[in-house]
Amino acid sequence: xxxxxxxxxxxxxxxxxxxxxxxxxxxxxxxxxxxxxxxxxxxxxxxxxxxxxxxxxxxxxxxxxxxxxxxxxxxxxxxxxxxxxxxxxxxxxxxxxxxxxxxxxxxxxxxx
Amino acid sequence: xxxxxxxxxxxxxxxxxxxxxxxxxxxxxxxxxxxxxxxxxxxxxxxxxxxxxxxxxxxxxxxxxxxxxxxxxxxxxxxxxxxxxxxxxxxxxxxxxxxxxxxxxxxxxxxxxx
Numbered sequence: 001x002x003x004x005x006x007x008x009x010x011x012x013x014x015x016x017x018x019x020x021x022x023x024x025x026x027x028x029x030x031x032x033x034x035x036x037x038x039x040x041x042x043x044x045x046x047x048x049x050x051x052x053x054x055x056x057x058x059x060x061x062x063x064x065x066x067x068x069x070x071x072x073x074x075x076x077x078x079x080x081x082x083x084x085x086x087x088x089x090x091x092x093x094x095x096x097x098x099x100x101x102x103x104x105x106x107x108x109x110x111x112x
Numbered sequence: 113x114x115x116x117x118x119x120x121x122x123x124x125x126x127x128x129x130x131x132x133x134x135x136x137x138x139x140x141x142x143x144x145x146x147x148x149x150x151x152x153x154x155x156x157x158x159x160x161x162x163x164x165x166x167x168x169x170x171x172x173x174x175x176x177x178x179x180x181x182x183x184x185x186x187x188x189x190x191x192x193x194x195x196x197x198x199x200x201x202x203x204x205x206x207x208x209x210x211x212x213x214x215x216x217x218x219x220x221x222x223x224x225x226x
Contacts, residue, residue: 049212
């Protein structure tokens with residue numbers, strides 16, 4: 001069945017550092033790929049998405065590129081801020097079906 | 113803005129009690145979902161619904177049931193709460209079942225069963 005493997009956390013960085021959170025998936029067909037973010041005390045919200053191979057999703061300085069050949073969707077940001085401290089979830093969507101497979105989440109702590 | 117609300121942020125129940133968690137969305141979405149979130153396990157799908165009175169089992173439906181009598185409301189029921197159901201419960205909704213739509217999440221209900 002479909003599944004997703006996400007980099008384990010917590011990840012602790014200093015402000016303005018470069019961030020990468022790795023995500024790989026196995027899927028039948030060609031899923032759409034999503035990153036969600038959960039700030040403390042809140043539900044999840046969409047960060048970015050990509051719906052086909054080589055698409056790049058971007059939002060709030062974060063980027064991720066749909067790599068079909070490596071079945072990966074790594075999240076990157078060039079310069080993190082304290083306000084980026086949150087838990088990040090990689091979530092492939094079952095092909096043509098609005099059902100997600102969530103990774104275990106990666107907690108990011110950004111220190112001033 | 114889409115809003116998904118959940119009836120309680122925190123709930124404490126005793127073992128064996130029947131527990132109702134309510135979720136309401138205000139954007140006429142077709143799909144609604146219930147997840148539980150546990151440390152190290154991420155989100156796991158309990159049940160979902162693609163239409164009124166329709167429901168389908170997710171990955172971990174045992175010990176739970178759901179009800180969707182109106183399009184905007186999706187209830188999760190713990191028939192007889194147990195301590196291993198202590199968790200954070202998240203409700204979500206999305207526009208259609210054709211794929212590629214983001215899910216909108218409520219703030220979550222932290223349930224403790226003692």
